[in-house]
Amino acid sequence: MSTLDQSFVNNSSWKPDLFKGKVAFVTGGAGTICRVQTEALVLLGANAVILGRNVAKTEKAAEEIQALRPGAKVLGLGNVDVRDVQSIKKAVEKTVQELGRIDFVIAGAAGNFLSDFNHLSTNAFKSVVSIDLLGSFNTAKATFEEVRKTKGAYLFVSATLHYYGVPLQTHVGAAKAGVDALSNALAVELGPVGVRSNCIAPGMISGTEGFARLATGTNLDQRVPLQRFGTTRDIAEATVYLFSPAASYVSGTIEVVDGGAWHIGGFA
Ligand code: HXC
DSSP states (O other): OOSOOHHHHHTOSSOTTTTTTOEEEEETTTSHHHHHHHHHHHHTTOEEEEEOSOHHHHHHHHHHHHTTSTTOOEEEEOSOOTTOHHHHHHHHHHHHHHHOOOOEEEEOOOOOOOOOGGGOOHHHHHHHHIIIIIHHHHHHHHHHHHHHHHTOEEEEEOOSTTSSOOTTOHHHHHHHHHHHHHHHHHHHHHGGGTOEEEEEEEOSBTTSHHHHHHOOSSSGGGGSTTSSOBOHHHHHHHHHHHHSGGGTTOOSOEEEESTTGGGGTTTO
16 A cells, blocks of 8 residues: 555645656555655656566555546556566666656665674575665666666665664664665766766665564653654655755765754664
């Protein structure tokens, strides 16, 4: 079920047709955070393709997102594993065939589980780094020729847990630190061809898998400087900003959307 609806547009700071004619390409788009990011872009006029490993889940999410705006086109492409660059390249071809172009890329596919270092196998560490970091590289690589044509923008989904040490998250922290570095390097290399690259770093966002796994203490919301957990809408709003013309001089940044929490050491 979708999180956002027309009320997002009606009560929004953004123009309803802000992204008219634009196409978003989103890995992990059937998951909670990347799905809401896609919903916002589609509600504000974009068409989109969402990619995932699970065919039924991805196609169902695409149908539901498409229904949010009359005239929207949203494709759901399953059987895409971001660890396999060829599967992303096929999805890029299909996107261009069906939707004509790619303006915005959200590299959001991620894997996570809690494991202490002592029990984390080499293969387990490699699996998460391969999905989060190599998968982000593969996504950028496979889409680059199309993004260059449109002078588009990349948005990598990062985290804040590598700003300090979060127990049981060695693998994810290492992978997300790499994602930040990847985005920064792309911002510098691709700036001259008109392509921007940024990260978004969600904090504790209620309703997400990460939240369910990590927000296990009591009254954690009161530790957040803004005195509440984040919402998926908070992530959607920041995403819209970063792809909007308002951010046309913003590249190589990490937009932290966490209510100020990482400054007090997060929740570790
Ligand atoms: C320890 C584990 C484990 C666990 C898997 N492994 N789960 N080790 N604790 N709970 C180990 C396995 O034993 C194996 O190592 C290795 O990891 C690979 O496991 P596979 O199941 O073969 O891998 P694969 O099928 O590719 O699955 C990848 C995955 C899985 C990451 C392990 O969880 C996954 O596909 N997740 C995608 C969905 C997901 O997690 N979404 C959450 C996103 S939320 P051995 O040594 O036995 O071979 C998120 C938020 C992060 O990312 C930010 C938080 C703030």
